[in-house]
Amino acid sequence: MRVIVIGAGLGGLCLAQGLRRAGVDVTVHEKDPGVTARFQGFRIGLAEQGRAALRGCLPEDLYSLVEATLGDMTGPARAVDPWLRPLGEYPMEGATAADRHVLRHILLAGLDGALCFGKELTDYHVRSDGRVEARFTDGTTDTADLLVGADGINSAVRARLAPDVRPHDTGVRFVIGRTPLTDRFAGLVPGFGTRVVDRDVSMLLGLMRFRRPPRGAAAELAPGLALPGTADYLRWAMLLPPGQAPEPGRDGAQQTVLARTEGWHPEVRAVVEAADPDNSTLLSIRVVRPGPRWLLGPVTLLGDAIHATSPSGGNGANTALRDADLLRSLLVDAHAGRRTLPDAVDAYERRMLRYGAEAVEHSLAALGPFLPGPFLPISDSLAPSQP
Ligand SMILES: Cc1cc2nc3c(=O)[nH]c(=O)nc-3n(C[C@H](O)[C@H](O)[C@H](O)COP(=O)(O)OP(=O)(O)OC[C@H]3O[C@@H](n4cnc5c(N)ncnc54)[C@H](O)[C@@H]3O)c2cc1C
Structure with missing residues (x-):
């Protein structure tokens, strides 16, 4: 099984670490030319959920380093x-709390060979054999059994997979x-x-x-x-x-x-x-509020790409890490022949879309009086969250 992850943010890197550790062939494509020094200066409140996800995905030495560098x-x-x-x-x-820049460096560790910088996804194409081909601005392509859009709030993968789901200011x-x-x-x-x-x-x-x-x-x-x-x-x-x-x-x-x-x-x-x-x-x-589910296939979404929260919730990174760990465990099962790949993706999307929607609503509630108008409550079909 081969997996392509689009985006070397916290969620994409955490997933890649976990898959690599389990022997799954994974490549991360990141549009930035390297680990940039652009604004990174925020700390992330790391809840037990986020720490558990990191524990599940990272090798022991790197997880120890996460713990040592927390506040x-x-x-x-x-x-x-x-x-x-x-x-x-x-x-x-x-x-x-974790410093995002430090945490990202830890998540990048040991991924050499599985990480390509300067690769901006423009589009993808599902082939007749069921595999997916990712296309990049430099004219290159990469093919895999599963493409994971972990490309943040302006996700190009989401724009193709779920075009009606858009960021809301x-x-x-x-x-x-x-x-x-x-x-x-x-x-x-x-x-x-x-x-x-x-x-x-x-x-x-x-x-x-x-x-x-x-x-x-x-x-x-x-x-x-x-x-x-x-x-x-x-x-x-x-x-x-x-x-x-x-x-x-x-x-x-x-x-x-x-x-x-x-x-x-x-x-x-x-x-x-x-x-x-x-x-x-x-x-x-x-914010990005998850909409109705797309057709099950070899493309899925993770993190801010599908459920971007307001920073007031302090839960965006924690939820992206939770996605990474959940998807990792299901894909490892598929890799080991304990379930099929479509079954793994289906189980992931069902759960992620529920708790992802809940995370967005929680963050909006924390914005409280600053909101210009009422936000509709999440629909019954998406709540409540499933661990
Ligand atoms: C100020 C601030 C404070 C926050 N505080 C907290 C907090 O306390 N707790 C918490 O849980 N969360 C917090 N968050 C939210 C958290 O930072 C995000 O939810 C989290 O980083 C999302 O991770 P991600 O991997 O989904 O996306 P990102 O980290 O955004 O990563 C996406 C990656 O994809 C790359 N990319 C984009 N487009 C493409 C493309 N077309 N091709 C290839 N690569 C692409 C980007 O360059 C980027 O590296 C905060 C956010 C902000 C802004």
Whole structure:
């Protein structure tokens, strides 16, 4: 059995790791020319679900490295007013965070030979023998028994497979940035996280404090693997209601937040002023809600390509990793002759579409008052989620 994965994001790489480990022939095609340094500066709240998926797919040494480079979020979350006066404290269960850039480097480890950069999929064609041929902008093709579109929110695979499913712009803008962590700034986040609440806007502060510095951990746990030398940072984020922010992009991200926080405590503004501009940006919050199922065949979708969530849900990456682990286990069964390939894809899509839809709704609910209009509830046919 041969599998092609389109997109070397968190979901596609996790799947490729798991398939490779099980001896399945897999190739990942990524449109970027390499591991780019474009905006990567966010931490991902990694739930037990995401960690379990990584455990299921990664070799032991790489999973140990994931654990070593997580950050712990412990203690209560607190709310303060713009002058840092306490408004309340909320008990939270302990959680972990991963730096996306570091995690992606770990997921890339050992995939040499199975990973092609600079390959942008334009189209695919299902052949008369049931196999699928992927076509790339450079004129090359690749053929497999299964093509997995893990190509993110603007998925070219989805555009062909399920053309009626399109990204929806909520109108809400999200400014996110990171600032090197100093003792001075660490005091702003004594627990799980701090929410600075103004009348119609709030700012979320959270720490990414690596359990171990990524490079040192890699030197011991996965010698030869070069990880980014990312240092601890404070992640700040602000949701802006529709019409209250300039167009998305890196330029002006800090200025947008500084303008919106005039009169706030100077320490809060100092965090934004001291931010790393390369890792601060303004994003549109767009979602993809899974629609009706397509015809079962040798092409499927994974992650943001079919169920892109709002970052407010903190569940997009966790759900993409869950997809990867579920599809891996079913494909490994097919590889071992315990089920057929169509049966594996069918079982995957049935479950993924249900919990994927639920993940999107959860993330939209977390956007709450910022939404310009009501979103329809998910249909009965897609809920509830199936583990
Ligand atoms: C600011 C922010 C904060 C977030 N915080 C969290 C969080 O706390 N917890 C959480 O669970 N999730 C979070 N998320 C969501 C999470 O980052 C995404 O859900 C996750 O990265 C999706 O993974 P993916 O593999 O599906 O897609 P992606 O990571 O987007 O990867 C898609 C890949 O496909 C490639 N590609 C695209 N088109 C093509 C093509 N035509 N041919 C070949 N390659 C192509 C892209 O270059 C990319 O590398 C956050 C997102 C943002 C923006």
